[in-house]
Amino acid sequence: MSDGREFDLAIIGGGIVGTATAMALVRRGGLRLAVLEKEMKLAAHQTGNNSGVIHSGLYYKPGSLKARNCVAGREALYRFCAEHGIPAERCGKVVVATSEKQIPALDELQRRGEANGLDGLRRLAPNEIREFEPHATGIAGLFVPQTGIVDYTRVTEAYAEEVRRAGGEIMLGTQVRRVVREGDAMRLETTAGTVQCRLLINCAGLQSDRVARLCGVDPEIRIVPFRGEYYELRPESTHLVKNLLYPVPDPEFPFLGVHFTRMIAGGVEAGPNAVLAFEREGYTRWSFSLRDAAGTFAFPGFWRMATKYWRMGLGEFARSWSKPAFVRALQALVPELRPEDVERAGAGVRAQALERSGKLLDDFCIVETPRQIHVLNAPSPAATASIAIGESIAAMAGADFGIA
Numbered sequence: 001m002s003d004g005r006e007f008d009l010a011i012i013g014g015g016i017v018g019t020a021t022a023m024a025l026v027r028r029g030g031l032r033l034a035v036l037e038k039e040m041k042l043a044a045h046q047t048g049n050n051s052g053v054i055h056s057g058l059y060y061k062p063g064s065l066k067a068r069n070c071v072a073g074r075e076a077l078y079r080f081c082a083e084h085g086i087p088a089e090r091c092g093k094v095v096v097a098t099s100e101k102q103i104p105a106l107d108e109l110q111r112r113g114e115a116n117g118l119d120g121l122r123r124l125a126p127n128e129i130r131e132f133e134p135h136a137t138g139i140a141g142l143f144v145p146q147t148g149i150v151d152y153t154r155v156t157e158a159y160a161e162e163v164r165r166a167g168g169e170i171m172l173g174t175q176v177r178r179v180v181r182e183g184d185a186m187r188l189e190t191t192a193g194t195v196q197c198r199l200l201i202n203c204a205g206l207q208s209d210r211v212a213r214l215c216g217v218d219p220e221i222r223i224v225p226f227r228g229e230y231y232e233l234r235p236e237s238t239h240l241v242k243n244l245l246y247p248v249p250d251p252e253f254p255f256l257g258v259h260f261t262r263m264i265a266g267g268v269e270a271g272p273n274a275v276l277a278f279e280r281e282g283y284t285r286w287s288f289s290l291r292d293a294a295g296t297f298a299f300p301g302f303w304r305m306a307t308k309y310w311r312m313g314l315g316e317f318a319r320s321w322s323k324p325a326f327v328r329a330l331q332a333l334v335p336e337l338r339p340e341d342v343e344r345a346g347a348g349v350r351a352q353a354l355e356r357s358g359k360l361l362d363d364f365c366i367v368e369t370p371r372q373i374h375v376l377n378a379p380s381p382a383a384t385a386s387i388a389i390g391e392s393i394a395a396m397a398g399a400d401f402g403i404a
């Protein structure tokens with residue numbers, strides 16, 4: 001048990017956003033800083049259970065935080081991986097339209113990609129799709145050369161190593177339970193003793209709204225968990241997909257639709273779906289937490305969202321419980337895929353901020369209050385964008401807290 005450890009700055013959350021923020025801050029020097037992570041390892045939640053895709057910046061509204069941080073963060077991430085010997089591959093991806101009604105959305109993706117500075121986007125005719133993905137079928141496609149793959153757990157560990165090397169502390173098994181203001185300082189009561197700090201940054205992902213409340217801040221949003229379940233191609237079927245193969249996403253919905261992803265460690269995953277989850281950190285179809293479920297259902301925004309998306313939600317539940325339904329969604333991209341080509345794999349849970357109005361918050365959301373910064377919405381592509389997000393939080397902290 002540590003007793004009354006003192007720091008200038010405490011970061012709550014040892015996912016990729018918390019560690020990237022810590023790395024950006026220690027690079028500025030002169031700060032006693034700690035990252036407090038409740039689990040016994042880093043990247044235990046969203047970061048360690050994601051698709052491992054380095055996103056290009058194709059999807060996001062030009063000028064949005066997602067667009068700017070994804071484009072800048074992607075290149076910074078490729079550089080970081082090269083400098084730290086972390087395998088990362090810029091393999092490119094293909095987005096495929098399978099019906100006429102998806103063409104306007106594909107056009108819009110191309111327009112957004114160009115506006116976000118993606119060079120070398122290439123529109124593909126049906127026969128050209130097969131040059132990239134010989135088993136895919138579609139009526140039109142878009143090749144995106146900037147997209148790549150990486151292992152985000154390794155990236156997070158490397159960020160943390162940089163923090164340690166610069167004198168920062170990474171405290172595992174340290175769950176923040178209570179935050180008490182004491183004049184200019186804050187006392188954090190944790191499962192590993194008391195931590196004092198002057199400044200606090202909340203990067204708690206799936207728990208970020210609760211951590212904001214612990215800090216006396218009304219986050220105005222509620223984190224709603226959406227589980228993403230994966231299948232993987234059996235080793236004898238991985239030839240069906242070369243790299244990354246995506247559908248045209250429904251522009252009404254913040255998720256990308258089930259897709260195929262070649263993993264940096266080998267193998268090909270298919271998924272994830274986006275199922276409303278009844279437990280924020282629950283990774284199976286049976287996971288249930290009364291506290292988490294009640295928190296979702298008691299929020300007025302949930303019912304407003306449910307009215308709008310119930311049909312899509314039912315489809316996602318069907319794809320969660322029925323393998324044939326999941327495989328049918330994948331067959332839209334690769335018609336020759338058979339149910340026996342895939343088997344169930346892991347799952348991740350996305351932290352998606354929901355407004356009281358029932359709107360799913362699309363952009364990243366970072367809120368500043370006196371002596372505190374709260375990251376309240378950092379969904380995909382926040383792993384890709386992590387270095388850029390960390391830099392911008394460090395800049396905010398610089399301005400707010402007077403750090404150079």
Ligand SMILES: Cc1cc2nc3c(=O)[nH]c(=O)nc-3n(C[C@H](O)[C@H](O)[C@H](O)COP(=O)(O)OP(=O)(O)OC[C@H]3O[C@@H](n4cnc5c(N)ncnc54)[C@H](O)[C@@H]3O)c2cc1C
Nearest residue numbers: 013015016017038046047050051053176205228348382384
């Ligand atoms: C299924 C899925 C697929 C995705 N695919 C991609 C992708 O391919 N590319 C991409 O760029 N992004 C992807 N994302 C998004 C990306 O993974 C997240 O945006 C990113 O990991 C968010 O990082 P984070 O640090 O904010 O959250 P997290 O990784 O969830 O970290 C938050 C940490 O805070 C800790 N914590 C919470 N409460 C406390 C407390 N009270 N005290 C101490 N510690 C606490 C948690 O234990 C956790 O480790 C995906 C996400 C999911 C779920």
